[in-house]
Amino acid sequence: MPEVIFNGPEGRLEGRYQPAKKKGAPIAIVLHPHPQFGGTMNNQIVYQLFYTFHERGFSVLRFNFRGVGRSEGAFDHGSGELSDAAAALDWMQAVNPDARSCWIAGVSFGAWIGMQLLMRRPEIEGFISIAAMANRYDFSFLAPCPSSGLFVHGDKDRVAPVNEVISVIDKVKVQKGVKLDHAVIEGANHFFENRVDQLVGTVGSYLDRRLGIVAE
Template sequence: MPALQLNTPEGELEVRYTAADNPDAPMALILHPHPEHGGTMNNKVVYTLYQIFAEQGFHVARFNFRGVGQSTGHFDFGEGELRDGIYVLKWMREQFPKTSEIWISGFSFGSWVALQLLKKNPDIQQFMCAAPPVNVYDFSFMLPMDRAGLFVQGTTDTIVNPDSTKELAEKISRMSDTVVECHMIDGADHFFTGKLDQLTDITTHYIQSKRGTS
């Protein structure tokens, strides 16, 4: 799992990545939860998502937003963090030039940033988000949506309202020419404590179903 300090116009970002054996493999970028609430790229949910994509043969990267770990700078309320994602995505495209399939993924706050990155990049084909904070941030930019994706949400999450996540997925699917699936994990809290195996199974199945693999 190589690590590097990525130089950007706004400072350095701490990045970890895994390169697939196949240079033509798809690639995925994983974004972590809120920096001011202890979120880092080493969060258990983020690391689980990272491992899932790596095991499915993706080039995959995760990184620390500005001001976290070895990344320089300061928290920027989502705007700077979105630019961080843009810089890392640009680096991934340069690192894996033969890739033609791009996925974006995030957990909690990272989902909000990831989905904004998706909307700004039409070449990102798919998304997978865990516990998107629909009741905390404005997700209206998602409407309409022209790409399919997956939400995974715990039913006992006390930070993200499970009904809000389900309602957003249904609204996007109703108003758009695509489908956003929403899988609820019964008894899972915000951090999927004791439920990471179920998160893994659901996400793996979704990736395989979209890529025609098993």
């Protein structure tokens, strides 16, 4: 898995990039949880999402936000991290100029950043938001949500209670043809301890459905 360094707004950003075998493959970026609570691109869920996309033919990137690992800069409470995510998408598009589509995935804090990037970049056609912290971050900017996607949360999540996430989803207006799905993993907490396999299976099934992949 190639290690990559690319330019971000506050210096170099460290990532891991796995190109697809086919030219013109779709691209995906995976965003990690909160940097001040141990979130890195090596988070288990980020790692599993990375391979879930790659197994379906995507060129995929995960990277460390500013101030994490070998990424330069310092934590910026979301604003700078959104700029980092935009820089990551720019880099992916430069490396994959023939990519036919683009997806964004995020975990916890990364889900909040990913949804903001979705609103700014019309080329993003699908998203996966894991354990979105709707109780701590304002998601009202999704007005209307421009692309279909999947929210996944655990029913034992005390950090971002499932009811608050569902109430946010229910309030979001969507553009015509856009559908917001949400799945609840029974017994899962905010970190999906002992439930990562179920989480990955849920995301994989959703991607298969969206991509039209038929199980053999």
